[in-house]
Amino acid sequence: MTDDKNKECPLLRDTAFVDLxxxxxxxxxxxxxxxxxxxxxxxxxxxxxxxxxxxxxxxxxxxxxxxxxxxxxxxxxxxxxxxxxxxxxxxxxxxxxxxxxxxxxxxxxxxxxxxxxxxxxxxxxxxxxxxxxxxxxxxxxxxxxxxxxxxxxxxxxxxxLENDVAAGVQMILLVEDSIRFYSSILPNLYRFVLQQSLEFATEALNAQLETLRMRGRPKIVLARTYEEAWGLYTRHKENTLGVISDCRFPRNGKTDEMAGYELLSAIRAEDEFVPLIMESTEADKSAWAEKCGAHFIDKNSKKIGVDLRRLVRRHFGFGDFVFLDPNTMEEVARIKNLKDLQNNIFTLPKESLLYHITRNNVSRWLCSRALFPISEFLKHITWRSLQDVDAHRQIIYDAIVSYRRMKNQGVVAVFHRDRFDRFSNFARIGEGSLGGKGRGLAFLDHIIKQHPELNAFDNADVMIPKTVVLCTDIFDEFMDTNELYQIALSDIPDEEILRAFLQARLPERLIGDLEAYLDVVRQPIAIRSSSLLEDAHYQPFAGIYSTYMIPYVESRDVRLKMLRDAIKGVYASVFYRDSKAYMTATSNVIDQEKMAVILQEVAGNRYGDRFYPNISGVARSVNYYPIGDEKAEDGTVNLALGLGKYIVDGGMNLRVCPAHPDKVLQTSEMEIALRETQTRFYALEMKAVEEDFRVDDGFNLLKLPVKEAEQDGSLQFIASTYDPYDMVIRDGIYDGGRKLVTFCGVLQQGVFPLPELLRLILKLGRESMRREVEIEFAVKLNPDRTGVFYLLQIRPMVDNKMMLDEDLTEIPDEKTLIRSHNAIGQGVSNEVYDVVYVKTGDYSAYNNPAIADEIDRINRRFLEEGRNYVLVGPGRWGSSDPWLGVPVKWPNISAARVIVESGLTNYRVDPSQGTHFFQNLTSFGVGYFTVNDFLGDGVYNQAFLNSQPAVEETAHVRHVRFSSPVVIKVDGMKKEGVVMLPGVEQ
CATH class of the missing domain: 3.40.50.2300 (Response regulator)
Structure with a gap:
């Protein structure tokens, strides 16, 4: 669990200010x-x-x-x-x-x-x-x-009144029948209360919440008779902040000069601590006020308004909380806001705290500031029920922490140096846009807040890392004040662009904010790009710009320099050669691009001079390559040890369906596990970056062999051990033998609820975004089997190559060259002109090794020419048993865009769905079809191919090229796939 999270904190219910x-x-x-x-x-x-x-x-x-x-x-x-x-x-x-x-x-x-x-x-x-x-x-x-x-x-x-009091809003009861007097005192009272609410509203996290929070100010209610006043009090006594009453007003239909005394006495009998104020034109009524425990105001006073405001401020909980010495009634401490109370609760003098606790003053002060959830919780923990001052200190502290966590979650706060602390969650500096990734993070935080079931597991916390976003207006100011556009938009090398940006100055006002941020964040920081176009719904720019990581070092000045350089480096990456080329390719104008920058704690643990998480991953809500019992809608996840850059860079990782975590293809056979599990991982080097930053944003990352992680002790729960003597793989860490990153503890043994969390977040992400989603995450595991599941990013799964809005079953068979009802993959391709197929006239499985050699030679030529082709042949492609299919390895067929297993009447083999090189199929987006047209299962129009002239023909293989492309369409969700006849109108 996180070090500063106490599971014993009260579960507080947030106030819906929007409903007030x-x-x-x-x-x-x-x-x-x-x-x-x-x-x-x-x-x-x-x-x-x-x-x-x-x-x-x-x-x-x-x-x-x-x-x-x-x-x-x-x-x-x-x-x-x-x-x-x-x-x-x-x-x-x-x-x-x-x-x-x-x-x-x-x-x-x-x-x-x-x-x-x-x-x-x-x-x-x-x-x-x-x-x-x-x-x-x-x-x-x-x-x-x-x-x-x-x-x-x-x-x-x-x-x-009725609606708002039910939500915790407080009531100030004014009892007065003199038209002249309440016409004078109400404006005075309202101006005071509204000004106070304007002050406490500034504690809200952003301008919108400030406005909403003002709705929680105390209600002022006017009663003009004893019966009306008593009725209001008895209905709302739990929410009465205080009572101001005249002494003479109607009771039982007649003016009663002691009605106020009787009313206040009855209220005092109900609540010994509620503040009471009696006002009267008769000075001798002060004795009666004292008798019922009320403060007195003389209506004849020339400064009655001042006197009333003073008493209301002091006793109704407004303004600063002034802690008094109960013996001298002198001020011993002054608390200005909630954070101030949190920081000082353990140092307040014991006698003073006891004095205020016994009078319920802390809860009342919180009530007046519209902090209803926490005040309601503390109100019921009285001195009678818990006579321990230190216990009260801890309870108040825990309640504040719990409240601040709740309020910070799902909210993009405005960054304030004096308010940002370890309980802050997501803040923005500047008034511009958060950018694509920033919006995604804010949306994830919103999902977490809206769905408490994500945090219902005893040993798992779900959260986003502590995040601050430098909005796009900071980028604009940086570019304009340093006059960088001329250099940035030129054709000079990336290194020179970076050098110019590093020499430029960030806005001076930003430096103080960054210093305040570094005072709070005491672990490595990821400085991530978040441009306007990144992760946009229809044209994602994921991975185009830089993401730097800086280590934690003791010197704040050194960290500040690294942070400043990293921010400038991210800004510079907008104008690198590859970024400009991508802009051109996507028909965007580069000088319209705006860059926000995300500063985010890196998830993970420190191991000596390196830092990394136990698990990084990318989850997708749809699986276009379902195998076995998997369904497309179950989604798919790629897992890796260490930093997630390893997955992004195409490193060997573990692919698993979260609905079937016990069935992992890569660990199903020893040979596959030894060949296709992770061998290296990325970690952040925890040494200060002395030299200037480089264009390569991974320059300070370490690429290490997995055996290094074994020495760190980070493989617990995520590795298996290969026993070379017994030739078996055993789940867990054992002496000797190679360690395989199988994630067995979290996938199959229930050490940490990773599969459950993945299923849940994919479901909620899909429902919330109303489309298929891709989610980046990291997991920090602790030796006690607890951990934190960090959500790092969410984006829509939008890839033009993957878009397919057509029902393939409506395409007539006569327009297809190949049709499969058992296809995996997704998308449309219209760039393939070639078909390579195994001749079946006198086919014999005896010739499969020779066929593999012929195809390997043809494939090499396609690689040299940069072309792709459709590959068709009988049996299982890639089978280690040549009697079951052509025994090719992935390099022998790597230029194929679609691989087709075609059954023959006398050569029937169960479909393999390409399991022998499944990782490569998914990585390169290759379609895989199974066709048994002799059984009426699909279409394979070999007669058409045989009628075409061959580019090349060997003893067993034929290569045909068309003048127009054969359009390939695959719908992995429905397992339908077609290769259209060349020249057929689409």
């Missing part, structure tokens, strides 16, 4: 006469003012205001627009607006309607005996635009 604040106020109808409306707006720009307020507070979706002054205008607007809120403003001389509002409420009972009355004695006097039952709230206009924002937010909070 679903109901919004978008359109507001303002009913007022023109003069009063203008007075409300001050200068006629209410919409602009609200917009400005929203921007300052980081809010989105500012509402639109529609003003009407008459019944007719109101009806006209209501007919055109759906309104979410109606604000009525009564004038000084009449109350027509109330009549309009009552009419609207009758027809639209669900639209909230509020009264906004100017604060004047005359208006209040005229309204004293009016019926306000149809209105949701009545407010006093005090000349402050903040009130409009508060009204909107109060209505929105009320609409979303």
């Amino acid at each position: 604040m679903k109901r919004r106020i978008f359109n507001v109808l303002l009913i007022a006469n023109p003069y009063d409306a203008f007075m409300l707006e001050d200068d006629g720009r209410v919409e602009e003012k609200i917009f400005d307020e929203y921007v300052k507070l980081g809010l989105r979706y500012p509402p639109r205001f529609f003003q009407v002054a008459s019944q007719e205008e109101a009806e006209e607007e209501l007919g055109k627009t759906t309104f979410d809120l109606i604000i009525c403003m009564p004038g000084t001389d009449n109350n027509d607006v109330f009549d309009i509002a009552r009419g609207i409420k009758t027809d639209n009972p669900t639209i909230p309607i509020v009264v906004l009355t100017p604060f004047s004695h005359g208006i209040r006097k005229s309204m004293e005996n009016m019926d306000f039952s149809i209105f949701d709230y009545v407010f006093c206009w005090l000349g402050n635009t903040d009130l409009l924002l508060s009204i909107i937010k109060l209505i929105e909070d009320k609409m979303n």
Whole structure:
């Protein structure tokens, strides 16, 4: 397992912020006469003012205001627009607006309607005996635009309360019946809470998450009677952040001067730690506040707003967490954010931590910052249930780590030097694109987060390596500021291009970020290309650009120089000769290519002066060469010891179907195992690169014999031992004998769930991308049989040669030269003009060795000419028994594009599907057909071939060449294959 992963960490459930604040106020109808409306707006720009307020507070979706002054205008607007809120403003001389509002409420009972009355004695006097039952709230206009924002937010909070509280959102309960007072205090309270939420939102990993996280701010709910307040509290007491209450308000239908005291006392009886604030115009009520454990605010104070913000900040969990000495109540520590708490939890003074734990202050602080999963978890671990301060420290630390892991997974965070640490997962530097590989990695991280079943195995963690992407805008800035395009686009040698790039300077602001990155990552780093075109869905550029690896050395300055040079080397590779040629071949313009660079921890272990993983691999979701019980949709995997470059470079590796891990062709027979298993592997040399980087990105990799890995001890669980005395291969490591890389422990013995993980990730990858996929991975195994399965890349399987959208069964037999219903391979080829076939007129298996020699000679000529051909003959090609087929080796037939086994009436052999040189078939994309046309199984039109003039004819073999190509089509998924007659229209 990873060293810093604790399986005992709590399993936290993430908060879906996107599901919060679903109901919004978008359109507001303002009913007022023109003069009063203008007075409300001050200068006629209410919409602009609200917009400005929203921007300052980081809010989105500012509402639109529609003003009407008459019944007719109101009806006209209501007919055109759906309104979410109606604000009525009564004038000084009449109350027509109330009549309009009552009419609207009758027809639209669900639209909230509020009264906004100017604060004047005359208006209040005229309204004293009016019926306000149809209105949701009545407010006093005090000349402050903040009130409009508060009204909107109060209505929105009320609409979303039930839904959002269920997700963990907290409630601040304000109990007040004085219109004058709550009209004054609500704007004050909302501005404070919104500013606080704007501050804690910056802890989110990117701008989008910042915006979403603000939806988790506490809801402010206004209650105007004892019964309403008690009902709200009892329904949501688990989510009550704090209560602010007047002392005098209605109870049982009558004004009760002690209602606030009774309410706060009842709440205190339910929860001994929830913060309570009592406010009153009567100073002697402070004694009652103290009696029920509440803080007191004098409503007559000239600085009541300041006093309220101070108490709310200190006791409701807002702002920094200030740890106090319980004896002196002096500050002993200040915590600014979650990472700060994580870093300091083990050094906080014991007495102070105990004081805050017993009062549930840590959980409350986390709640106010919308950290609901972790706060909910800690809330239920009380001092009563666990009276051990050090145990609480560890629990808090583990919960933070678990939460940060959960939040980092599946998210492309913005890189911040002060936040990036060993728990960071995927971050970006810059504003441009992530490039093809970067997008693939981000998508893999998303799949891991969405599918926890990938991490359901006790002894296996599934993750992507710690990754930072330098976005394409860094590349643009590097190229422009160093004026490199003229050199880069010239025809000078690759070495000179690299030299010019190495002498150029990276953006200065990037250097500090790279230093912060190196302070965290303390193992080798892969610097990988991630261009816009790489791994694109329809034209993958995989393997075109450079990937460097740098070792871990103690000196940060040395590592920084290596890292800078490697980044420049990747940038330079865009303009190498091969890259330019590939661009031309794919009809792309090179100066439109943009390069992102991936900085990624290398998966593996250190063995002395070298570093490599136990297993590297490439998995594909479709197998075009299924043999035996395999099915095409089961997929296929290539496995190798060491770095994955060995597979990319075409080195001998192990091919296995993850659905049949116990049936590996290469280890099925001793002779094949000795000949066709891995003999060498790649490792990173753990010495600093002193000289300049080279064009060859593998210049500091070691290509070592497998016996070196035996000395490292890295072959445990993945090797078998050949016993030369008993002439057998035994699974496992034993003294003496050659070690064969068979991966027996993980494939057949269940040491590590590699087959299960491969089946699962291929299935999820195919489903997620809605197409066949190719996935790169690496595995780090530990001696205790645990390990980490690292996903390194995912890309669509798009290869023009492999594309086939045709149903081959619909092609008529008469248009085919050869047809097989038992074919392996995939794709279309229209570059073959030649057929080489064994004559069957007087065929005898006795002549098979001579036939092999004749074909070998013909094949050499094809290799010299750079041409390919279709090879047809009876029996098993490559059989070691010449009586079963022509005993050729792969070099004897290596120019063949399709190999056909044709049965004869008197010479029937079970199909081999080319198992004798299966690795070569799959590596070179060669089709393999089995045809028994004498049984009605397929087509082999030898009569047509016999009628054509021969380029060459020997005693047993004939070579025919056509003026137009014989088009080859193979559908390995359906095991159908055809070789078309030359000149047939496709």
